[in-house]
Amino acid sequence: MHLTRRNLIVTGGAAMMSTPGLLQAQEPFRLGLTPVFLDNDAGVIERLRGALASALGGSIELEQRRTYEEVTGLLLEGSVDAAWLCGYPYLQHRQTLSLLAVPVWNGQPLYQSYLIASTDDEASRLDDLRGGTHAFSDPDSNSGYLVTASDLARAGQRPEEFFGRTIFTYGHRNVVRAVADGLVRSGSVDGYVWEVLTTQEPELTQRTRVISKSEWIGFPPFCARSDKMGDLRVRQMQTALLDLNKSQVGKAALRLLQLDGMTDADPSIFDGIALRMRDLAAQR
């Protein structure tokens, strides 16, 4: 399907080179979304699409996949024009990808990774969780995997050895659910998601407790392939993202996401992730 569509764009674009504007106006902008975000809330996603479509002046097609890897793959192969990724896959493909915009949360384009356990668990640090079951979000998630894995690597441990059992839930909310329901003892979760959930589903987060928080790290960014950064539609999308907080619909969408807006932050905000990637790689 996507392959077909891509072929259509390529062949159609070659055939109708004389009227690129018309084609661009007719083709929807394809935006990939990682499941790490609040992908369970169709209302939030719909509102974001509406706001971006309004700013872009055209329709937007949202592409969601189960794993980060799949969404990143879609972006790399060009099946989507841009994607809301995580800092970790962004850095993994730093040579190919460029930043479009970074969301601003609580005044800065940063967030933390939380290590959580159930409320009645007595663990106070990562080491106390040894031998227990642990839920990661996604093997390509910074907050939902890399932070804890690299913390363990720095202590000379591997997650699969340190924990009695690790599972991947492919969703930050799922990590919170797995811990809250007692399916696993602890979990690695996006701090932003956990905080938003405390206001949206307090009965869920109330059953969990934050054991430790990571350092402040670059917020999951919107990315596009570097070789497409010059495309008009990609530039329009970047502008739409950066100006999201200037329209009513954009503000409404941001309010639902509990974000302040978007910024064109410097890639250096992801240095912490790069450091962790290096430590993890060193172990391997």
Place this chain on the structure above:
Amino acid sequence: MVLVGVIASQQVLATLGRVQDARIRELAQLHVQALSVALGPHVLRDDIWEVYDTLVRSAGGADVGRTVFTAVTNENGRVLAATDPDRAPLDSQIGDQVVGAQSPEKLTITGDVVQILLLAPLVYQGREVGQIFTELDVSDLVFERTRAAMLLLLGNAVATGVLALIGYLAMRRMLSPITRLARRMQETAQAPEPIPESELPRGDTEMTRLVRTYNAMVSAIEEKSETEHRLAERERFVSLGRLSSSLAHEINNPLGGLLNATDTIREYADRPDVVRQSSDLLKRGLEHLRDVARATLDHNRLDRSSVPLSLDDLDDLQLLIGPEIKRQQQQLTWQVAAGLTDLSRFASAPVRQVALNLLLNASAAAGQGGQITFGVSQTPNELRMVFGDNGPGLTNEASNRLLSSGPVAPGGGVGLRLVRDLVAELDGHIGVERDDGTTEIAVRLPLPQTGKAGAC
């Protein structure tokens, strides 16, 4: 009726149980099939989260409330996920939890167990990749069954009660003639009365026949009573009848002497000594005749009940029995004890009748030249009369007449049944002893309370 109700109820409950079992089996099989389809790939890939998420989502589906708990294991019985992770933690062995679990095909609800365990293989692409263990809540079905049982019980109880009431009323209606009959019999126990024709049950029913039979019995009793009464009257005269010939002799014998005396007086009217002697003789003879006549009259006087017993009555008895004794040339020993102070508490008639009848019997039993004894004595509580003879003893029939109230053949004995009835009326007791060729009949009469005359 109750048994039929119980059996019918059992059948209904058994059918309900089968229907419920079929329903829960179908539900369990659907549950297992749906979960197998949904979970198969995840179990195959050991995708814990998806297994868990699918379980949780299915638990909130159409079967909500029915499935209490579900756990999925791999083929080795190791828990992959459960709707309640605390109960079946990840990677634990399901082990003992599945003890007593049933397969979907054989699932059955037993007793009042509200939760049943189900264990089924998780088959995916024709291969068993794990197991599904589910606890089903069947409380609604058990409640339904209990309610059905209660309703049946209640229905049966009401039906039985209504039928019993109808039966009672019908029986009561049917038995009302018998009830009336029984009441009438009770009310008229002393003197049974026939039921009037107007009160007879209508139609020629068993009841009518019963009442007619009762009326016939009442008539028979009346006739019998009348007969007995006549017999008793007659028996009373029997003793006198027996005495009449000897009494006639008693009167006749002196008559010759008396007539001779009158002739002598007439012939020797001028000889005062002869006249005086003859008139003395005449006076003594007439006095004897007077005594005999008086004793006889006393014995048959109609209004005797109020006359108290006295020693004169005993003398009368001796006078009355005397001619018979003499005729049979018998020896009579007459023993009247001193201190018979309370004789007057008895009425004379019954006591005289008893004594005379028993004396006549003794005389008849002793035979020609026999020996007869009569003794009367008194204790603080009773009057005791003993009649002895050296006859052959009482026959069975005579004994029966004297000692029991059973039916007797007519004739035989001299008023023995009358003796028995009179003694019974006086609350007395009759004893018979046979010893060394002598028969002794002892009559004990309790002394009546002072101031009260005899009951007769």
